[in-house]
Amino acid sequence: MAIDTKELYEKIDELMGSDVVIQGWIRNHRKQKEFGFIDFSDGTCFRHVQVVYDDKLDNFLDIQKYRVGCAIEVLGEVVKSPKEGQEFEIQAKKVLLVGDCGEDYPIQPKRHTREFLREQAYLRPRTNLFQAVFRVRSVLAYAIHKYFQDRGYVYFHAPIITASDCEGAGEMFHVTSFDLDKVPVVDGEVDYSKDMFGKATSLTVSGQLEAETFAQAYKKTYTFGPTFRAEHSNTKVHANEFWMIEPEISFCDLEGDMEIMEDMLKYVVSYVLKHCPDEMKFFDQFVEKELLKKLDKLVHSKFSRVTHKEAIDILQKADVKWEFEPKQGEDIAKEHEKYLTEYFDGPVFITDWPKDIKAFYMKQNPDGETVAAVDLEVPGAGEIMGGSQREEDYDKLVRRIDELGMDKEELAWYINLRKYGTTPHSGFGLGFERLLIYVTGVENIRDVIPYPRTPGNCDV
Ligand code: 4AD
Ligand code: MG
Numbered sequence: 001m002a003i004d005t006k007e008l009y010e011k012i013d014e015l016m017g018s019d020v021v022i023q024g025w026i027r028n029h030r031k032q033k034e035f036g037f038i039d040f041s042d043g044t045c046f047r048h049v050q051v052v053y054d055d056k057l058d059n060f061l062d063i064q065k066y067r068v069g070c071a072i073e074v075l076g077e078v079v080k081s082p083k084e085g086q087e088f089e090i091q092a093k094k095v096l097l098v099g100d101c102g103e104d105y106p107i108q109p110k111r112h113t114r115e116f117l118r119e120q121a122y123l124r125p126r127t128n129l130f131q132a133v134f135r136v137r138s139v140l141a142y143a144i145h146k147y148f149q150d151r152g153y154v155y156f157h158a159p160i161i162t163a164s165d166c167e168g169a170g171e172m173f174h175v176t177s178f179d180l181d182k183v184p185v186v187d188g189e190v191d192y193s194k195d196m197f198g199k200a201t202s203l204t205v206s207g208q209l210e211a212e213t214f215a216q217a218y219k220k221t222y223t224f225g226p227t228f229r230a231e232h233s234n235t236k237v238h239a240n241e242f243w244m245i246e247p248e249i250s251f252c253d254l255e256g257d258m259e260i261m262e263d264m265l266k267y268v269v270s271y272v273l274k275h276c277p278d279e280m281k282f283f284d285q286f287v288e289k290e291l292l293k294k295l296d297k298l299v300h301s302k303f304s305r306v307t308h309k310e311a312i313d314i315l316q317k318a319d320v321k322w323e324f325e326p327k328q329g330e331d332i333a334k335e336h337e338k339y340l341t342e343y344f345d346g347p348v349f350i351t352d353w354p355k356d357i358k359a360f361y362m363k364q365n366p367d368g369e370t371v372a373a374v375d376l377e378v379p380g381a382g383e384i385m386g387g388s389q390r391e392e393d394y395d396k397l398v399r400r401i402d403e404l405g406m407d408k409e410e411l412a413w414y415i416n417l418r419k420y421g422t423t424p425h426s427g428f429g430l431g432f433e434r435l436l437i438y439v440t441g442v443e444n445i446r447d448v449i450p451y452p453r454t455p456g457n458c459d460v
Helices: 005-010 112-117 126-151 207-218 254-275 277-286 290-301 308-317 334-343 394-403 412-416 432-440
Strands: 019-031 036-040 049-054 071-080 088-099 200-201 222-229 242-250 304-307 348-354 370-376 382-389 426-430
Touching: 019 088, 019 394, 036 071, 049 426, 112 126, 126 222, 126 254, 126 277, 126 308, 126 432, 207 222, 207 242, 207 412, 242 254, 254 277, 254 290, 254 348, 254 370, 254 382, 277 290, 290 370, 290 432, 304 308, 308 334, 308 370, 334 348, 334 370, 334 382, 382 432, 394 412, 426 432
Parallel strands: 049 088, 304 348
Antiparallel strands: 019 036, 019 071, 036 049, 071 088, 222 242, 242 426, 348 370, 370 382, 382 426
16 A cells, blocks of 8 residues: 655654555656656655665666656655655665656746746646645645634535625626526616526625624634635735635624634644644745744734724824825725834734725724724735624614615615624634735735636636
């Protein structure tokens, strides 16, 4: 039976001197006249294994023809390696070709640009960088589930197809079963009553509203699923399809919400540092200088807190030529986020946002101007989380929905939660890819999602 190289590394003391079978791919191949070295990886761990073979093997000449990318099976003895920094190598007794690889294989053992690899998205997990990124993605997803499950949260699957626009930004992808060449129209308007669901529907931008229904039943719940935004933002941190984690907690105010945001972020970062040491060392060495120092600091620091008003004050006093002048009552631009995270030298919570630039469901503060909302800004990824205390007061919520001219009927179920045992409650959304950008140092969202969907790009 073949052994995973992960296990081989874990049990190396025990396995030294014995024969093993390994199955994987050739990453590099150096040939000499009487012997050869195969840089071998099976993907079960970040580290590769060196396979050494010589001309005593009967298929020696065939082996020398095995190209980078070939799938092989090796039977060999685990021996101490003379090479510095390498614990062991496999002295091959048999090397079998499992799957040949064409000469035109694009992933050769040399430095490829990330742009080039984006065009080869289906092959890029075979490179060191993407091996590391997507394993960390997997481990981080597990850490998030573990954090919430260990604390008694119920995992809630929010619907993907929905009739409500949670963020009210109108950035939704329509879902229809109409033949788009023959859309039924009545009085110049599309007749959605004839569509699959009898009404206009879209892909969800957030599972929050539905998660609130579960929070009112289970006290603590969270979603972790794909969300979709039809925005034409061609930035390094926006995608049209991204994954979001959205906890929702009853009997919890904004203060409690921020405590969970901070605690969870520290937990998942520590988890990855502990469980992906090789990958994290690689990022630190080749992707972001001092990444480990940054993350270690995060784990041991207390996050800074400012109100939106204070943040704008800081920005206005800064000696910087802004592209967008910071103004009270207005949103915070990318350049402002960057300045603030540098100013506070780490993650910073910005609270109490102007109500007019935030969503309808946020709890209105007594000043009548701001809402109990919070964004967490981090160096590099910018806004990584956004949350708020929710408006639990029936009348205030209805008034806000009316002010914004939203459809009350479509939201009746949501509004009714305030009628049937309402509680103060809060939650937040963590952009999973933004978290990955922060944790790996890989700065473009296109490089932390396996098959990115961004404007003009939907390959594979
Ligand atoms: O700030 P947003 O829009 O908040 C919500 O959707 C709330 N319903 C969350 C909640 O309170 N339950 O999105 C939340 C997070 C952002 O902070 C950001 O990290 C990420 O989702 N995000 C994106 N990530 C990648 N591409 C995009 N286009 C994103 N838009 C938001
Ligand atoms: Mg936001």
